[in-house]
Amino acid sequence: MTALSRPPSAVKSGITLQPHHAICTTHHAIMPLTLTSPHLHFTLNPQAATWSLHGTQLNAPFIEDAWMQVNYQTPISALLRSGRRKHISLQTWPKAQINHSVTFSPHGELQQITLESGPDANRLFYKIEFALPQEHPLFLWRLTIENRGQSPVQMDRITLMQAGFFPKRKLLPEPGPLSAKYRRKPIGYGAIRPHPDPGKLAFFTNGWQSWSFTGTLGTDEWPVGTSLGFMAAPMWFNQGTPRLRKRGRFASDMFGVLGDRLHRSGILAGFLSQKQHFGSLEVTTDPIYPALALWANGDQARLEPGAQISTDWAALQFVNLDDPEPLAPYLDAVARENRVQPSIPSHQPSVGWCSWYQFYQDISAEKMRANLQSAASLKNELHLNLFQIDDGFQAQIGDWFNFSSGFPQGVAPLSSAIRETGLNPGLWLAPFIVHSKSKLRRTQRKWLLRNRFGVPVNAGFVWNNFNKALDLTHPEALAYTQEVVRTAVHEWGYSFLKLDFLFAAALPGRHRDRSQTRAQALRRGLEALREAAGPEVHLLGCGVPLGSGIGIFDSMRIGADVDGTWLPTWKGLRGLFKEEYAMPSARNALQNTLTRAPLHRRWWLNDPDCLLVRPESNLTLAEVQTLASAIALTGGSLLLSDDLPALPDNRLRLASQLLPLIGKRGRLLDWFEAATPHLLRLDLENATGAWYLVALFNWADQVMDISVPLEKLGLSAVDTFAREFWRGSLSRVTDGLLTLKNIPAHGVGVVALRPATPGKAAYLGSDLHISQGLEVIQWLESPENLRLRLERPGKAQGVIDLYLPRPPSRVVIQHKNIDFEPLGEGIYRIPVDFERVAEIEII
Known part of the structure; x- marks a missing residue:
């Protein structure tokens, strides 16, 4: 059992409010406290020591009654005093002092609630900062722990959030016809939902280091691990992140996304940096009772008397899985937090x-x-x-x-x-x-x-x-x-x-x-x-x-x-x-x-x-x-x-x-649909106009025909020219379905898609550059002719394909007439052979 278990009961705590910042407001101690931004609504329940987060839009993801916990150890001498070394704290917030303020940060203006609680049994004091940026769709929070006791402690696991129940098989069997009574949500563990209605859940897991697996795994899939044990595991896996062996239950490092493939929404949870601790996540993608835990690994580092330590900022983002840049708010916040060079x-x-x-x-x-x-x-x-x-x-x-x-x-x-x-x-x-x-x-x-x-x-x-x-x-x-x-x-x-x-x-x-x-x-x-x-x-x-x-x-x-x-x-x-x-x-x-x-x-x-x-x-x-x-x-x-x-x-x-x-x-158009994406789209534009470069990957071990609706590529189902780069094949998509035949095993089709405009010439692509268009630096069309200029480093030899609304009488390259090949339906193939620059005129 790697995730924490929280007792169903919650102990009420006495709370007072104390101003702390210059810009500060006071709330009644018993009532829940709230923060609101244009994107999110945060509620803090001091009595239950929980918090909730909801989106401001209809059917947005939500987190309810999430809780926090700190696991640590005291010296062996503590056995003589209390009979135990391992301690769990922060399940309640005794003697809490709370203030509500406006602060400023690299992420802009923050609406912030700061809660200070303690001491616990070993005189550890806790400060939790909850913040909503007004300019970004994020929720941020972090925990500071100060040791005011007489003895050092060793930090084990600092749980910033757990919402939902991680079942043990002996307590909660897998849902099914014979276990309907177990389908009721367990009480006291909070809840997390990528969408209010049950759907088809999956998890995007981020590996610890450069070589570690990263990808999206579904409820019926197994976590990616290793059979090489001590030969490889120290290199590939974070010691503080569990290596799970159960379908639909996954772990991740620094950040991850729990999402709903059916309703196309999700929740990103993670940390903005890893300067203080390595951050870990664990999820269960059960559609009936999903759960997510997020924690900082304490590594048994000593916190000496008088010392304190803060976690890195944790972050939540509600995600539209179909957004062109679904992770951008979080990724950009990480860049700001780590002061990534603006020139990057x-x-x-x-x-x-x-x-x-x-x-x-x-x-x-x-x-x-x-x-x-x-x-x-x-x-x-x-x-x-x-x-x-x-x-x-x-x-x-x-x-x-x-x-x-x-x-x-x-x-x-x-x-x-x-x-x-x-x-x-x-x-x-x-x-x-x-x-x-x-x-x-x-x-x-x-x-x-x-x-x-x-x-x-x-x-x-x-x-x-x-x-x-x-x-x-x-x-x-x-x-x-x-x-x-x-x-x-x-x-x-x-x-x-x-x-x-x-x-x-x-x-x-x-x-x-x-x-x-x-x-x-x-x-x-x-x-x-x-x-x-x-x-x-x-x-x-x-x-x-x-x-x-x-x-x-x-x-x-x-x-x-x-x-x-x-x-x-x-x-x-x-x-x-x-x-x-x-x-x-x-x-x-x-x-x-x-x-x-x-x-x-x-x-x-x-x-x-x-x-x-x-x-x-x-x-x-x-x-x-x-x-x-x-x-x-x-x-x-x-x-x-x-x-x-x-x-x-x-x-x-x-x-x-x-x-x-x-x-x-x-x-990546299907980044959340499969462990390894199949579809990639790159939008390009130059003198020839705008076009879409699409890669269709065949991960199968045999030759495959691949058909993809243009709508799945995010494109309108209009008359479209399609040119595949590696094989030079040309087609015209008139029914809204792009089809590539005979893509080799482990092969790819790279297709340039350009909408057909009646009566207008179009550059369809070439074998000179994989972009099938960036080699063109000038495109001038008139009723009398078409002039274009190609540019390549060094010597270039190949073909270009054009759509011409009327048959050309001749093609001139570098003042020489060149033979060309009609391919039908107004498409022509022109051979080119030049050094650095080619001036082409089509009359």
Whole structure:
């Protein structure tokens, strides 16, 4: 039983009102208190120690009689006084003092109620702040705990909210014809409803760190876990978030969305930051009695006498699941709370090359220089701006100042060589994790994070080794990580750092500073790395708990590692790992590339991991095209990771078709309908007019025909031109149903949709760029002719397709007549072959 159980009875408490802020009003102590915004209505019931939240619109979601609770431990000596160490508090609010005020914050004006309660049996005092922003459809609250006792306490679990009942099978059987008497809502546990009427519930779960599964799961589905136990669980899962094994019961990290697929509404619950604690959620999606719990993990951090700690702000948002940007209010509030640089939305994602997926650790300065020469020759054609050296240059993980035999002069000379080509030099580091065979582990044992028995904690099985972690509350260990980063930037000359395996600093253990939570230790470490690097260095986070990195990293890996196989494989074994969604594979990389697309340009620039285009991998051409399409249409960075000198021209062309990057994130139309979305829509516009780029993914293991009503794409069912990019097929949708035939297994159709306008020419698309339109920079139509200008980096060769209201007499490109191909119904295909710019006139 992971969720808390609240006794059905509620104890009344005496309450007084005391002004606290300059702008303050007083209420009768016995009456409920309220806050109202244009979006939400909040009610506080001090007598029952509960609160409720309702929307201001008809049939909005609601939460009734939610309650809070604090679990903590006192020293062993407390056994002699009270006979117990574990305590539960805040179920009632004794001696409460309440004030109602108006405050101001990064989220604008807040209508706020502050409740102060205490002491409890161990002289802990509590302050709860409830706030409604007037400018945003959010509800915010947080808890501050102060220890005015004589002894330290250890914080276990700080429950900010529980609404609904988490049943035990022995007490409350699954609903059915023979258990009708159990269908009545349990009394005293509150209620949560994404819609007033029962519906079809599901939950969007957010994984702990970069590689952890993120997606929407329904009542009949199982939670995503792992069978790899201690080999992988420390890396992929937050220790404070339950790993559940029951259908329809799910957990999440930082935030999640409980929604109703039938009524198209939901409730987002989460935290605005993870600076103080890692936040966890648990839900049950039972349509009769759904429940949600939200808590901060105390990690048994010590709260000394006279000290206090505040949780991060918790947040609730009522969600319209069909809104074009359903999570935007929450995601934008997180960005404000973490002071994300205002320039992040305008930054350009990286386009470059990475050594890892071709060479892995088998790299050398010679191999790097060979690929650097190829990258320099392709720089203009592929818009490359980054050349990143990955794992393998160092003697061992942790021994960053000692180099492998392939780098006898270190990596400083390579950074100079990279800069000379006009590319930015990038370097991989993993400063928080330590290989068991490293010199660092042997010589600096006191720096290692240890468990309560004094044994170094397990940081997971990587590099055929069970690794260890640094304790970043140890000043010397923290200083060492800073020196590693400072040296890489200021002595070796690298302006781009990929910092990997950062979860290691957040593993459970007994820190040297026992007052620090895991979240505080990690955040402190990340801030130290940013300070060492300086503000101008581009930091890419990887393998890091997402909430901890907001406001620190310029880019963030948001999914599992890609690989040259569709499904996870280890030492030639595949079937055993099909359900391991955090292991490297193309399928797993795609999962979060799609489901975490909304984070792009809000919290950072998304890094979907590398694109592998070489024909020698175990990926089919269709699977490579799916990877390419997802990367291109979600807006993140694009790094190639093949041996560039060995790439054939047709695979280089595939990469060039994605460049320059579109840079915009598409909209996932079915983000709440399936674990892995199938439909993505990206709206584009330029001189040719507006059009819609739609991706239809086939996740099946066989060839499929896919039909989608235009209305499901959010488009009007009007006469529409449709051009599919990868196969170049053309069709005209006149019945409101878009159909793509024979999409390969694990393949994708990328379709440009343009409404047909009678008597007017239309650009239908090309094979020059995946956008099927952004290559056009000028479009001038007159009764006499049509003039258009195409622009591409380097040399371009392919075809463009046009609809022309009357047959052309000739087509002129760069002052030369060109043959063209009529395809019927006024559609014409024109071959193009040009360097950088093509001037086209159709007469």
